[in-house]
Amino acid sequence: MSEEGVCQPDGCADPLASMSTPDIPTIIDRGDAVCVIGAGPGGLSIARALKAQGLSYDQFERHSNVGGLWDMSNPGSPIYESAHFISSRELSGFIGFPMPKDYPDYPSNQQILAYVHAFADAFGLRENIRFNTAVQALRKDEDQRWLVTLSDGQVRRYAAVVCATGVNWDPNLPSYPGQFSGEARHAVTYKSGDELAGKRVMVVGGGNSGADIACDAAMRGRKAFISLRRGYHFVPKHVMGVPADVFGETGPHLPMWLARPIFGVLLRLLVGKPQRWGWPEPDHRLFESHPLLNSQLLHHLQHGNIQVKPDIAHFDGPAVVFTDGTREELDVVLFATGYKWSCPYAADYFEWRGGRPQLYLSMFSREHRNLFGIGYLETNSSAYKLFDTQAYMIACYLKAQVSQPATAAQFDQLIQHDRPDLSGGLKFIPSQRHEVYLEAHTLKKYLKKLRAKMGWGEPSEHTYRHCRVATAQGVPVSSPA
Secondary structure: OOOOOOOEOOEOOOHHHHOOOOOOOOEEEOOOOEEEEOOOHHHHHHHHHHHHOOOOEEEEOOOOOOOHHHOOOOOOOOOOOOOEOOOOHHHHOEOOEOOOOOOOOOOEHHHHHHHHHHHHHHOOOHHHEEOOOOEEEEEEOOOOOEEEEEOOOOEEEEOEEEEOOOOOOEEOOOOOOOOEOOEEEEHHHOOOHHHHOOOEEEEEOOOHHHHHHHHHHHHHOOEEEEEOOOEOOEOOOEEOOEEHHHHHHHOOOOOHHHHHHHHHHHHHHHOOOHHHHOOOOEOOOOOOOOOEOOHHHHHHHHOOOOEEEOOEEEEEEOEEEEOOOOEEEOOEEEEOOOEEOOOOOOHHHOOEEOOEEOOEOOOEOOOOOOEEEOOOOEEOOOHHHHHHHHHHHHHHHHHHHHHOHHHHHHHHHHHHHOOOOOOOOOOOOOOHHHOOEEOHHHHHHHHHHHHHHHOOOOOOHHHHHHHOOOOOOOOOOOOOO
16 A cells, blocks of 8 residues: 555645645726626616726626615515605605606506616616625725625725615514414515415514504404504604605705604694504604604504504514503414614624714725715605715715825824714614615714815716716616516
């Protein structure tokens, strides 16, 4: 018998030579280009802003099309058939690209997806997107630049990274004592009221998605319940015949000490006391938590189609036992209990507190230069114009690094040391959801002040006019395929 390293009859060969060595990927250096991760509304917003500033960028999307969570075919999307916008058509569009006038006050998920597709086409944003390509990991190199590892194994180096992969993908699923013999799952798996037909259904959670699904259960199920830990303030979707957010924006912006009692009286006149129909008394004052915008839920409460139950104490076979000692036999329990704000490819580079990344103005990393987030905030405002405002700030800062380094250095100091109070005088309830909650008017006012200080001007339709693609069509009437 021969031993390792001894000459064999066919010649003396190094036994290690035949062993495979791991492939070391070649790094593709993209110079001063920016990496944008995600092609949902936030990712498209930053792509347009970078394009408007003449900055080079690459964009990666794990799915086969734009739209993010609004595309129900996107794996992990939380959207269901009955989902509609909770902000109005009038205020919800991107800057310089309003939603079609023939859309209803509160567009459906299919209309929102069609609108997002049209936005990408109107500004020629698809050409820079690499579809079916996820980002697996980020790493900073010795030159403080960003190495981005893609799902195909390729590694690219960038000057900056914008994380725009959203926060409604990783379900937050609570646990309770006991075993439930029925069907229990998170609402991220829910798509259609057909799933509830003829069943005894309970939704856990009082957010806007939970309210929607409870209404689906009221219309399709045999019985419908909603389980709540706390009560929330109701805001009807229409006030004086116009969308509630339009009413709030077009009226005078009152100081909080005056606005709260005035709106409180108005809501009592419009809604009354939901406690008459079993809804718990809120444990917080108006505006100290995100209100519930669902007039349909009020209808079903008023007609007894949905019964309100307290928090779950434990499961007992086919039954759920509640903290007040009552019990109900159920077929389906759907947990509309929100989402963890996961960002696995960049988790080590964000500072986390209370399950939320701590970013300057909810977009700039304080610890790692040129690491940004779009959409990592909770606020009382429609999202897309806020995404545009965030994107414009980031793009202006990156542009300043190239053409106005002194201005960029001044903003670097703000990122490190500026800690403004953006609560608008509100004391939000102590919950994970409110860890990064900002009052919209206060935030917008402060961002405008910063833009003036930096000399960056204001984002407007004119800012993006030169990015429009002349051949782009309008928003299709029906949902895109």
